[in-house]
Amino acid sequence: MRKTSYIFPGLLTSLLLTYIMKLWHADLSIPFNYQGDTLVTMAMIKGTIENGWFLNNINIGAPYGHQMFDYPIPNNLHFFIIKMISFLFPNYRQTLNVFYLLTFLTTILSSYFVMKKYIQSNFTAITGSILFTFLPYHFLRGEGHLFLADYSLIPFITLIVLWLFSETPNIFEKSVQKRYFGLNKRTLFCIIICILVSSTGVYYAFFACFFFAIAGISTAILYKSKKRFITMTLLVTVTVLGLLVNLLPNFIYHLNHGQNAEAVSRGSVGAEIYGFKLTQLLLPADNYRIAKIAELKWKYIDHTLSNNENTFSTLGAIGSLGFLTLIAILFFRKKSGLLYYLSLLNIAAILLATIGGFGSLISMFVTPDIRAYNRISVFIAFFSLLTIFFLSDQLYKNFAITRNTKLMYLGGMFIVLCFGLFDQTNQSYIPPYEINKAEFNNDQKFVESIESNIPKNSKIFQLPYVAYPESPGVNKMNDYELFKGYLHSKNLQWSYGAMKGREGDSWQKEVTSMPLEQFLSEISKKGFNGIYIDRFGYADGGVEIKNKLLALLKSKPLESDNKRLLFINMEDYNKITKGQ
Numbered sequence: 001m002r003k004t005s006y007i008f009p010g011l012l013t014s015l016l017l018t019y020i021m022k023l024w025h026a027d028l029s030i031p032f033n034y035q036g037d038t039l040v041t042m043a044m045i046k047g048t049i050e051n052g053w054f055l056n057n058i059n060i061g062a063p064y065g066h067q068m069f070d071y072p073i074p075n076n077l078h079f080f081i082i083k084m085i086s087f088l089f090p091n092y093r094q095t096l097n098v099f100y101l102l103t104f105l106t107t108i109l110s111s112y113f114v115m116k117k118y119i120q121s122n123f124t125a126i127t128g129s130i131l132f133t134f135l136p137y138h139f140l141r142g143e144g145h146l147f148l149a150d151y152s153l154i155p156f157i158t159l160i161v162l163w164l165f166s167e168t169p170n171i172f173e174k175s176v177q178k179r180y181f182g183l184n185k186r187t188l189f190c191i192i193i194c195i196l197v198s199s200t201g202v203y204y205a206f207f208a209c210f211f212f213a214i215a216g217i218s219t220a221i222l223y224k225s226k227k228r229f230i231t232m233t234l235l236v237t238v239t240v241l242g243l244l245v246n247l248l249p250n251f252i253y254h255l256n257h258g259q260n261a262e263a264v265s266r267g268s269v270g271a272e273i274y275g276f277k278l279t280q281l282l283l284p285a286d287n288y289r290i291a292k293i294a295e296l297k298w299k300y301i302d303h304t305l306s307n308n309e310n311t312f313s314t315l316g317a318i319g320s321l322g323f324l325t326l327i328a329i330l331f332f333r334k335k336s337g338l339l340y341y342l343s344l345l346n347i348a349a350i351l352l353a354t355i356g357g358f359g360s361l362i363s364m365f366v367t368p369d370i371r372a373y374n375r376i377s378v379f380i381a382f383f384s385l386l387t388i389f390f391l392s393d394q395l396y397k398n399f400a401i402t403r404n405t406k407l408m409y410l411g412g413m414f415i416v417l418c419f420g421l422f423d424q425t426n427q428s429y430i431p432p433y434e435i436n437k438a439e440f441n442n443d444q445k446f447v448e449s450i451e452s453n454i455p456k457n458s459k460i461f462q463l464p465y466v467a468y469p470e471s472p473g474v475n476k477m478n479d480y481e482l483f484k485g486y487l488h489s490k491n492l493q494w495s496y497g498a499m500k501g502r503e504g505d506s507w508q509k510e511v512t513s514m515p516l517e518q519f520l521s522e523i524s525k526k527g528f529n530g531i532y533i534d535r536f537g538y539a540d541g542g543v544e545i546k547n548k549l550l551a552l553l554k555s556k557p558l559e560s561d562n563k564r565l566l567f568i569n570m571e572d573y574n575k576i577t578k579g580q
Contacts, residue, residue, distance in 0.1 A: 036144050215341075316381075
């Protein structure tokens with residue numbers, strides 16, 4: 001296939017993305033999202049740009065620094081891409097936004113590549129690929145779940161699984177026409193994809209291995225073939241080894257510093273909370289364009305108390321039709337061919353990931369670290385959309401023979417595309433550009449005023465104390481909001497971000513439990529020059545802690561324009577303490 005064939009789907013995706021997100025209102029130096037998990041994502045990106053990688057950061061977790069080794073993030077491919085983008089866009093917010101926008105382009109290109117393997121009509125393949133690219137999942141994950149939003153490798157995983165199902169998989173077999181390093185093209189492709197998948201996080205790698213196992217074991221039994229089982233085993237082995245290599249720094253750190261059970265606390269109940277529900281797959285996207293339908297979705301959520309990331313798994317109307325078609329194919333289709341293979345993958349995904357499914361058993365008896373099984377929904381979406389557009393293509397090949405019938409078919413496919421985009425997207429996917437900008441600029445101005453009032457590289461202690469990572473919100477202050485100080489600073493060190501269960505966090509927890517006079521004495525000894533207070537973290541809006549600190553420090557506070565943030569200088573106090 002000529003490379004130029006990918007220009008149109010890439011261009012069309014760019015235009016649609018610009019329209020859906022109203023990108024002409026965007027300022028790439030302001031994040032599309034400025035709350036929740038996006039804050040920790042930005043902190044890691046900023047740390048990568050400033051320190052070379054994200055695992056160590058001396059500017060947070062003061063005075064001991066920040067280490068991410070206890071929180072496994074085997075996303076080295078993503079951080080490599082982030083590093084490359086940062087050479088062109090050294091501002092971490094621009095890097096974040098550009099990376100997120102690129103996930104739409106990489107997804108359309110990979111899905112179009114795979115769909116064209118099974119679909120003759122270019123426009124049919126483009127339509128299916130666009131609807132896969134613009135899943136509600138993509139927008140709802142957004143910049144908060146940035147690495148999950150990059151699901152561009154899923155079509156390639158599906159392609160490998162379908163090769164495993166085929167009568168002649170020819171993956172790790174010798175080829176007469178050897179191309180690279182003594183391997184045929186298909187072998188090399190499979191190895192590369194497995195390595196890439198293992199470098200993009202645990203979940204997609206885990207699901208890939210699951211589907212490899214389903215295809216490999218079932219066909220090994222069906223064809224009585226040891227080679228198929230060996231092929232599947234090799235694919236799983238490459239993926240698992242790749243994952244272990246990505247986690248090697250974490251293993252080495254734990255050998256040197258011991259395990260840390262406090263850092264990431266998972267329970268087997270997580271699979272019951274974050275598994276997917278069939279209902280959530282079939283219900284419309286959150287904030288649907290038609291009010292009556294949107295109300296139906298929220299009624300279900302309120303009734304079942306299931307308002308978590310489960311709601312991100314919706315397939316859209318066309319994907320739902322494909323999903324139901326795959327269920328039907330299990331009963332009414334011959335036991336071979338693309339559609340039957342997709343139906344097997346579909347039912348396997350359901351049995352694994354639904355609440356109360358096999359995933360719950362894995363969580364109980366193997367590992368609770370894999371808990372958000374709803375994330376398999378993006379695989380189901382690709383199976384479902386490939387099914388619908390493969391069937392549509394059969395209609396095209398059988399009936400769109402004359403010029404008029406071809407035009408009718410293309411017109412119908414255009415209507416399907418428009419309906420699918422209407423169904424899967426809505427106004428809530430437009431970032432609140434002006435609100436984000438106002439809040440962002442408020443915080444930036446405040447931190448700049450701190451930097452202009454104290455020496456460079458000063459340490460700032462942040463209140464209230466919040467353990468990192470994954471802590472519940474404190475009063476009106478949400479998790480990770482204390483990262484805002486670091487995100488806006490150029491030359492200061494911040495206390496928030498010390499890894500839970502390690503020395504820095506234990507020290508912070510201890511000093512913040514002391515009487516205020518002793519607390520100030522202890523942080524002064526560690527070289528802190530000021531105290532940053534988020535008033536949202538206190539039931540009284542920080543009035544009591546502010547008054548007590550001012551009485552002891554005798555310093556005029558700095559206050560953000562929105563009155564939420566306070567900074568109290570400790571330099572005079574430190575001089576007096578040292579003089580004593």
